[in-house]
Amino acid sequence: MNAEVLRGITVRPLRNGQTEVVQAVFDRLGPHSRRLRFGGAKNVLTRGELEQLARVDGDHHVLVAWHDGAPVGIARLVRDGSLADIAFDVVDSLQGNGVGSVLSQRLAEDARAAGIQTLRATMSAENRASLALMRRITDGLKVRYAAGQAEVVGRAA
Template sequence: MSSTGRIEVTSMLMTLSGPSTRAWSHLDARLPDGGAVVLRPLRPGETEALEAVFDGLSPRSRRQRYLTSMPRLPGYARRVLANVDARDHVAWLALVAGRPAGICRYVRTGRDTAELAFEVVDAEQGRGVGSVLVDAVTTVARASGVEWLEVVVEPDNAASVVLLTRLGIRLHLNDGLLEGRGRLRPLDPPSGVDRGAVRAAAIQHAGAIEDDEVAGGSGHEASKPREARDAELAPT
């Protein structure tokens, strides 16, 4: 992953058809080398994208992401990683030439605290894909009330260390791994992502998830009414 260079974003909110009758949003962005990348929220249960990104990681990249050797992604891990809800577990997907190229996610570990993790397939590392993903996901996290980030990274993962430094997170060595906790702040320097468009996409995504729950008769209520959720994600 590259943490240098500014990514030019078209500032256009577009839609993709999905399992529900609602549309799913995505954002088009331009990388420093002129390449295009599409960013969008991961949909609940979307394991195919998870597997495609995992397959694009080398054994070294898999170890750096999961902190252990992992020749395959177990079924239980796929289910957990795909169990996103647009508030407490949020993941965004990057696509290059229509192919999954990376994922960034946060998982809330407390009322105002979340753990951040991200990965980029080896073929697209060094292009700035990680920067746009982290910028988008931390934008959603801030809008959702997350104030603190927690991270764990391997010491030899230099690209991730640099990117986390841009978030203002200080890392310290603990039992062979670098750990950090810091107040969530915008990525600096910014990637160029239109953060207002990201928040709008997050609101639309939350609404689509809620519609699917209602249409599918999930048997449980959303944690908050959509109006309250939209108000939280809206810019202040």
């Protein structure tokens, strides 16, 4: 995968073990964004969490959005056969400016190219931005709410 520039955002794959990139994006998420992403208060990522989030292999695919030389968003896919769990993080200062859209579209393209048919995400039930991203990159989206969380599943569009 080559870097591409869309809307001033460069998207490149994360290299396995680039924990400093994951940490840099996490550091620019405010408490509300962290709660929406991680389902509760999250002040720090443990070493183990960083390593897991920076894992890239045949089943783990991570894209990073860069703007002005800094990482500003991450899209993560974990494959399980023809299904993949996905998640997105966009730094607070650039939320609502198309970073999530660029990342989600690119991740969906990569998923389809890899033969992944179904995308699934678990998020805070109030995370409307992530739900909107899922609606744009999937067909037949189904949403199930339970205990303040939403599990969304759809066909990779």
